[in-house]
Amino acid sequence: MASTELPPSELGTKDHWDNVYEREVANFEExxxxxxxxxxxxxVEKMADWAVENVPPSTQPFIIEVGSGNGTLLFALxxxxxxxxxxxxxxxxxDAVKLSKMIAGARGGDAISLGVCDFLSETPSSLEGQASSVGGWDLVLDKGTYDAIALGExxxxxRSPAVGYPARISQLLKEGGHVLITSCNFTEEELKTSFATYETGLVYHSRVSHPTFSFGGHSGSSYATVAFQKPSPP
Structure with a gap:
């Protein structure tokens, strides 16, 4: 299913997520x-394991999660x-950023950079040691963000607001960098169709296996995790 085929949903609105995280901040405080x-x-474990295997800590990579929510994936890294x-x-x-910062404080992750940024219209800030955030990331992570954007008005x-998302992700990556995305709305093949295009310059790298289920003679999984790479020049 193309991103343009998904009907708009409350899950694609900022108001929905503001309300969700306002409640979760209150719950955390209480x-x-x-x-x-x-x-x-x-x-989370599978995405962290993929990162360790393919973009190991020893390489000192710069990593950003787009739509980081409560920060669980970053804390796993x-x-x-x-x-x-x-x-x-x-x-x-x-409030998502507020919650993640509160959790970071409790977990000893205060040095993680957590900030408010509307990725479709704004550019994330660079970190110390990066020349620029554009073209400066070794790994970009997405766990459900593309799904939510595809449900926007x-x-x-x-056209869905998700149409331009893959190209924006590619702009963040260094040559040789990777993007790892987990989706429940799109299959592996659909993600390949959207992300591995001439416009993005990304190529399929690998997939993460998830438990499968069978129904009506067909088997599949409830979500897909796929990695793409921005090739280095020959």
Whole structure:
């Protein structure tokens, strides 16, 4: 399914996520509950394991998560040995960033850069040691953000706000850098169609296997995790 074929949903609105994270900030302040883990802990572990294998901490990579929510994936990378000063998360919901900063303080991850940024219209800030955030990231992570953007209101031409997202992701990457995306709305093949294009310059790199289910003689998984790479020049 192309991103333009998904009907708009409340899940694609900023108001929805502002309300979600306002509640989760209140819950954290009251009970210490860190909030929902989008796609569950297994998806976080699998994405962190892929990063360790393909973009290991020893290479001192700069890593950013687009739509970082409560920061769970970034904290998993911190636990896996990545340098907190080279990790960043952005979200367009101020309360999402507030929550992630509160959790970071409790987990000893204060050095992770967490900031408010509407990725479709704004450029994330660079980190210390980066010449620029554009073309300066070794790994870009997305866990459900492309899904949410694809559920946003279409423009007057019927185009989803997700149409330009893959190209913007590519602009962040260094040559040789990777993007790792987990989606519940799109299959692996659909992600390949959207991300591995002439416009983005990205190529398919690998996939992460998830538990499968069978129904009506067909088998599949409830979500897909796919990696793409921005090739270095020959």
């Amino acid at each position: 009970t210490g509950d860190e909030g929902e883990i989008w796609f569950g802990e297994d998806s 911190l636990d896996a040995g990545y340098d907190a000063k080279r990790l960043a998360g952005i979200d367009y919901s101020p 279409k423009d007057e031409h019927g």
